Amino acid sequence: MLHTVNKSPFTNNSLESCLDCVADGAAVLLIEDGVYGALNGSKVADKVKAAMGKVTVYALSADVKARGIADKVIDGIKLVDYAGFVDLTVENDKVQAWL
Amino acid sequence: MSETKKFLYVNRKAPYGTVYALESLEVVLIGAAFEQDVQLLFMDDGVFQIAKGQDTAESGMKNFSPTYTALGDYEVTKMYVDKESLEERGLTVDDLLPLVWEDEDDDYAEKDSIILVSRDEIAALMEEQDVVLSF
Numbered sequence: 188m189l190h191t192v193n194k195s196p197f198t199n200n201s202l203e204s205c206l207d208c209v210a211d212g213a214a215v216l217l218i219e220d221g222v223y224g225a226l227n228g229s230k231v232a233d234k235v236k237a238a239m240g241k242v243t244v245y246a247l248s249a250d251v252k253a254r255g256i257a258d259k260v261i262d263g264i265k266l267v268d269y270a271g272f273v274d275l276t277v278e279n280d281k282v283q284a285w286l
Numbered sequence: 287m288s289e290t291k292k293f294l295y296v297n298r299k300a301p302y303g304t305v306y307a308l309e310s311l312e313v314v315l316i317g318a319a320f321e322q323d324v325q326l327l328f329m330d331d332g333v334f335q336i337a338k339g340q341d342t343a344e345s346g347m348k349n350f351s352p353t354y355t356a357l358g359d360y361e362v363t364k365m366y367v368d369k370e371s372l373e374e375r376g377l378t379v380d381d382l383l384p385l386v387w388e389d390e391d392d393d394y395a396e397k398d399s400i401i402l403v404s405r406d407e408i409a410a411l412m413e414e415q416d417v418v419l420s421f
Contacts, residue, residue, distance in 0.1 A: 195300055195331050197374065220303035223334070228376025249345035253302050255337035259376065268344070 189214045189279035192221035193286065196231040201285040203231075206238045216267070216275055217246040225251065225260045232261060239263055247272060291416035292323045297332035299421060301351070302342075307335045308350055310421035315353075318360035325415075326357075327408065329368035332421075333375065336365070336400075338383045351383060358387030358399055365399045366411060372402075 190209055196202040202217075202224045209215060215238070217224050224235055225246040235244060239261075248266040251257050260266070267275065276282055295314050299306040317324045328336055335354070342349040357365075365385050372378060385399040403411065412418055 193303075195303070197331055198300075220300045220331070223300065223331070223375070226376050230374045230376075232376065250302070252341040252343070253345045253347060253349070254300070254334060255339035255341070255351075255381075257339065257341070259381075 189216060189275050189282045191216045191218055191282065191284045192224060193219040193284070195220040196224045196229075203234065205283075205285040206234060209238065209242050211241045213242045214275055214279060215242050215244045216272065217244070217250075217264075218272070219247075219250055222246045222250045222254060222256065225264050226256055227259050227261045235261060235264075245271070245275065290321065290323055292414065293317050293325065293417045293419065294412060294415040295324070295326045296412075296418060296420045297326060297328050297335055298330040300331040300334045301340070302345075302347055306421045307332070308348075310419075311350060311353055313419065313421075314357070314362065315360065318357070318362050321361075324360075324362045325364040325366065325411075326362065327366040327368070327403075327411065329371045329408065331371075333367060333371045333377065333382075336367070336383045336385065337377070337381060355383055355385060358385065361387075363387040363397070363399050364401060366401050366403045366408070368408060369402045369404055 192202045194201040245265045245267050301307040340351040386396045388394045
């Protein structure tokens with residue numbers, strides 16, 4: 188199953204709720220302001236790193252680059268382009284968008 | 287020209303996800319054009335507005351971050367940044383755009399516009415304004 192998060196983790200609890208409700212093997216894709224969840228060294232980074240033991244975390248490269256944080260992404264988070272986003276929605280049977 | 291007022295623009299939203307940052311910048315330029323005493327404060331996700339290295343080519347959006355570096359030419363020379371907001375986001379002042387202004391009273395010396403402030407200093411900063419605009 189694919190989970191998407193599009194809100195900043197510093198202004199909204201969507202990322203936290205998402206990470207609390209993901210099953211082993213799920214995919215989490217950070218998009219729009221949700222990509223700030225991929226920032227290394229932030230106050231939510233430890234929670235994201237802990238989740239990476241059981242889920243695969245992706246971030247949309249266009250949104251990461253627009254925000255100037257491409258060189259600060261947590262190691263192990265996979266950057267995907269728009270085509271990769273489409274692939275994830277096809278590969279996964281369901282999508283839960285944490286708006 | 288009518289009287290000059292002290293304006294503080296409080297920027298608390300990340301760029302691109304919503305239109306607040308771009309709208310604030312438009313109003314800042316209007317305030318500066320009317321020769322008001324314009325100051326900017328970046329706190330919470332607003333600090334991301336002046337993150338350096340923004341590249342919107344892949345997303346197709348307009349990268350408006352270079353405009354912040356031009357504000358010094360509009361005599362906007364005070365950009366306050368909340369220290370705590372940077373720390374919570376794993377950022378330092380080195381991750382921000384180099385925002386400077388030229389002091390014509392000091393042989394056009396280039397001076398830093400960014401002033402790091404604490405929450406207590408923000409409280410005092412807001413109190414000393416004539417007008418506070420929130421974005």
